[in-house]
Amino acid sequence: MANLEKAVFAGGCFWCMVEPFETSPGIHSVTSGYTGGHVENPTYRQVTSGKTGHTEAVEITYDPEVVSYKDLVEIYWRQTDPTDAGGQFADRGDSYRPVIFYNTPEQKAIAEESKNELTNSGKFKQPIVTSIEEGKPFYPAEDYHQEFHLKESAYYKRYSVGSGRAGFLSKHWKDE
Structure with a gap:
């Protein structure tokens, strides 16, 4: 357990960012939570007010001997619309913006290289605008947000479809 590392990704509603990562070896x-802001231990209500500077994100604790940070970044891209800096899908505003928060210079270099690869791939006609920013304190969200896709699976599935996320991912990443 001493060799575990952390990765933090923001890609819109954190409910939709958990399952794709937790099912990976x-x-x-x-953990769903908040990062990037200026208020300690913010609440969901505070974050969604737009006054704390925080972004909804997930903090992933992983074993780098089993899954690399590069692999996690690749999973991340496939959960987001990297061309939309104003939020993700139906969720709008800074608290839903797409960001890769790096914790080390190595993570930063991997994220930047991956972003460049995606840009050069021609997969998207619009520019890739996902930010790559230095990690800041991460605050876990309230308990009812944790494992939401399991606790409220029917609501989660409706939300994923209704928000436009499921359709976008299917259209743009179905072959990946």
């Missing part, structure tokens, strides 16, 4: 935990 080498993942020890995925």
Whole structure:
């Protein structure tokens, strides 16, 4: 357990960012929460007010001997619309913006290289605008947000479809 590392990704509503990571080998935990802001221990209500500077994100604790950070970044891209800086799908505003928060210079370099690869792939006609930013304190969200896709699976599935996320991912990433 001493060799575990952390990765933090923001890709819109954190409910939709948990399952794709936690089903991958080498993942020890995925926690929904808030990062990037200026208020300590913010609440969901505070974050969604837009006044704390925080972004909804997931913190992934993983074993780098089983899954690499590069692999996690690749999973991340396939959960988001990397061309939309104003939020993700139906969720709008800074608290839903797409960001890769790096914790080490190595993570930063991997994220930047991956972003460049995606840009050069021609997969999207619009520019890739996902930010790559230095990690800041991560605050776990309230308990009812944790494992939401399991606790409220029917609601989660309706939300994924209704928000436009499921359709976008199917259209753009179905062959990946």
